[in-house]
Amino acid sequence: MTADAPRGVDAPPELVQLLTPEGERIEHPDYDIELTAEEVRSLYRDLVLVRRIDLEAVALQRQGELGIWASLLGQEAAQIGSGRALTDADMAFPTYREHGVAWCRDVDPVKLLGLFRGVSNGGWDPAEHNFHLYTIVIGSQALHAVGYAMGVQRDGAEAATIVYFGDGATSQGDVNESFIWASVFNAPVVFFCQNNQWAISEPLEKQSKIPLYKRASGFGFPGIRVDGNDVFACLAVTRRALQNAREGQGPTLIEAFTYRMGAHTTSDDPTRYRLADELEAWKLKDPIERVKAYLFKNQLADQEFFEKIDAEADALGKDVRSRCLALPDPPPGAIFDHVYAGAHALLDEEREQYLTYLAGFER
């Protein structure tokens, strides 16, 4: 990247890319992938649908229906590509922005919205989807993923673990500790860093003086940088890393080089810290438009297909909206539920006292 050019205009040379921003398919000696027309159409559908869920959530937040939302806009390819690389047996550990990965793991989007609406601090069963709960403290889940992978290793299971975090998280002690653990125990884990260039208002230069994927070599395992806006490349690179992990070759760090098009969360104002030309430059790398161009150019989809997907997205948006609005507030007693697995005398006493107090207003 030259000093004057907006961030990301000059793609780093080591980037694994299989589909150009113009929709041209290119070969890569190590990471090529065979995709049927149906598979490409399916990836396109996922990209469009998760963008629509995201846009609907942003709108709901603006209307006061969600307390906050962390948008994935711009990061759809990184999430769908890596998410689709997972087998049912693999386990994923997300941050709070992995709505696309959640989609790939069949987590109801309304459950994600419920968290941001404030009806629960999680709300889905991780074991049911092999998709862990959202983690808000930055980087904590990297250690959970490695521990889980160590369990997989002890079970002798044919599975890998993937953990998602952002560029900012690479500064955290927990992420660095997780690299050490993964390395020395040869844990079957893939570290998937979505480098979206900004940790709220802090640019990547505040996190690292070297490209993030190069961090891996210092810990003794491979690091690879992939075009995070290229769903084909993200799928290919992640699939390979997961397979390596399952085969006992240990961890890989994948740096998906991408860009957060929206704010960090809806509480943030990116116009205070970043320039419009940066955003314009990244718009040209849009993860959805390039797949659309590829499908068009190769006559793998017609106008009718795109209209059908758009209609499906509209219907999904409406469905998510209406079910989000219908989410009931939990009853007051829910405050006391699930804090402990076993009986807890203090909590039982507090529950009884508070519910009795509340009941006093009903008389």
Place this chain on the structure above:
Amino acid sequence: MTTLTLAKALNEGLRRSMEDDPKVLVMGEDVGKLGGVFRVTDGLQKDFGEDRVIDTPLAESGIIGTAIGLALRGYRPVCEIQFDGFVFPAADQIITQLAKMPLRSLGALKLPVVVRIPCGGGIGAVEHHSESPEAYFTHTAGLRVVACSNPADAYTMIQDAVRCDDPIIFFEPKRRYWDKADVDLAAPGLPLDRARTVRQGRDVTLVAYGPMVKTCLEAAAAAEEDGRSVEVVDLRSLNPLDMDVLTESVTRTGRCVVVHEAPVFTGFGAEIAARVTERCFYSLEAPVLRVGGFSTPYPPSRLEDHYLPDLDRVLDAVDRSFAY
């Protein structure tokens, strides 16, 4: 009956737990070949292998964070934090993750992780090796916090802690590791969340846990020579707190003195004082008094005898209670 030190009782308890359940793991710094700096895990790696007794890198957050992951995969990790003052690098994982993840999942996840912490002073150690951080953890909902004080309890409590589906902070009184006592290896022991009256008395209740139980028993014996009948309650569990035993005792004796090593200011004794006052107000002959450390960092070891409550400071508090 077998005579065991407290450290050996913990070792035996851990061994039983590992034999009973193949999912039980022991992990921490130096827990393998060395057997832990206090030898609590001595011989376990030899018998259960490196996959079940895991020598970890030197990073406390990593120990707890990976233990959480292992628990999510169905294992029951028992983590050793080498010394009390070293738990703070792991505090984030304990407080923001270990304690709250079951709730986050609406009960779908259980985290049966035991965090063993050798705690307290009295062994002439350097800074950060003699602290009593219990209040940080009793203040964190989602954790259970227990403290053993003698070999028999240590043996059963560690096994109960491993069996429990909730995360547990397990405090071990490091200066009592070498105390010996008879342990019935077949006896079930008190439930983990119950307090025990370890000495009956009529005039005043001493409330203690961990290393101060022995000090309070010594004080009670000395007070008897002065004609005072002192009851001693070993809390065993700090969260949840067994208020039934405390209420019964203080209602009967009318006086209560809480003793711990941690600083008195916003220490665990404050919680006892408040709750005992609420429950036993009309039975109390004197305010609930507290004996503990000062509002200072733990001092250099040449001064620790001044910082740590001893028999005389406990007796002085008993005298003050009778002065009302």
